[in-house]
Amino acid sequence: MGQDPATVIAGAGINPDLLRNPENSLSFIELDRLVQACVAATGCEHFGLLVGQRSTTASLGLVGRLMRTAPTLRDAILDLCTNQRRYVRGAVTYLVIQKDTAFWGYAIHHPGMKAIDQIGDGAMAAGFSFMKELVGAAPDEILISRRAPGNTAPYRLLFGSTPRFDAQQYAMAFPVSLLDRPVRSADRELRRILEKSVAAYWAVEQPSMTHTVARMLRARVIFPDISLEAVASELAMLPRTLNRRLQAEGKSFRELVNEARFEVARQLLAGTRMDVTDIALALGYANPSGFTHAFQRWSGVAPSEWRAS
Structure with a gap:
């Protein structure tokens, strides 16, 4: 687009050399600044989409190799969902099934992000590329x-059609039956080797229970069942055990639910044209007044005032 990448990257306060080694990492705030700088420099409002569509599973390194050996699309998606939490701390990749529809989505839960639209566009373009490549x-x-x-x-x-904008989530929706489709490059023997490599690679650091639950809730807060029992079951532990683990880290399950709702509410109010009533329903409130009262407790102002400001 006629812009020097090193100049743009440095202008965002990031050393361009940092991006030369895929083993390095950026904070989500640095990523936010970088994406904003790219959009400002190029004037391209779909910059994130262009970046995302260049992605293949090879872009994911070791995890991408593991995905390519998976027996089914479901296994490949879960490879990413399981391992992404170990190196991405500001967003979550998730697979949620509702009746006959699967949602493979991406949600940012790092507070204060301004380039959510660009990063979300990129995630959808990348996911679209992954699906076509795998199955x-x-x-x-x-x-x-x-x-x-x-x-x-x-x-x-x-995408071959216009996406549904102003949606509750960034996600790809498709029939549940597609999850059982075989991956083109499935390889059982190589997969065994890679599973051991991945386990060893990420053995150094594990997320806290608070962070783990916060990620799960950010992905599921717009879906019906976000109960303590449901989350505990997915983590293979008793509800009282989960409560005890969270309390030891200074948090409660209810606090984390409210934080997830507040974060999603702000993203939907700022980023979409969804009506406040629709946002309330999406977040599980029976009526708009309940959501308005909760939002006022969190922010000090009503949702409509917050959006206007």
Whole structure:
């Protein structure tokens, strides 16, 4: 696009050499600054989409290699969901099944992010690329949790149809049956070797229980069942054990639910044109007044005032 990458990267306060080694890492705040700088320099409002569509599973390094050996699409997606939490601390990749529909989504839970629309667009473009590569199939629908940009042609060109903008989540929706489709490059023997390599690679650091539950809730807060029992079951522990682990870290399950709801509410109010009533329903409130009262407790102002400001 006619801009020098090193100049743009340095202008965002990041040493360009840091990006030369894939084993290095950026904080989510640095990523946020970098993406904003790229959009400002190029004037391209779908910059994140262009970055994401260049991604393949090879972009994911060791985890991508593991995905390519998976027996089914479900296994490949879970490879990413399971391992992503070990090196990405500001967002979560998730697989949620509702009746006959699977949602493979991406949610940012790091507070204060300004380039959520660009990063979310990139995640959907990357996920779309991963699905086509792994099983040769595309999702039925792309959900984009942002206002539609002025030019939606790049989205139609990539996805084959216009995504559903102003959605509750960034996700790809497709029939549950597609999860059982075999991965083209499945390799049982190589997978055994890679599973050991991945386990050894990430053995150094594990997320706290608070962080683990916060990620789970950010992904599931717009779905019906976010009870303590459901989360504990997914973590293979008793509800009272989960409560005790959280209390030892100075948090309660209810606090984490409220924090997840507040974060999603702000993202939907700022990034989409969803009505406050629809946001309330999406977050599990029976009526808008309950959501408004909760939001006022969290922020000090009503949702409509917060959005206007």
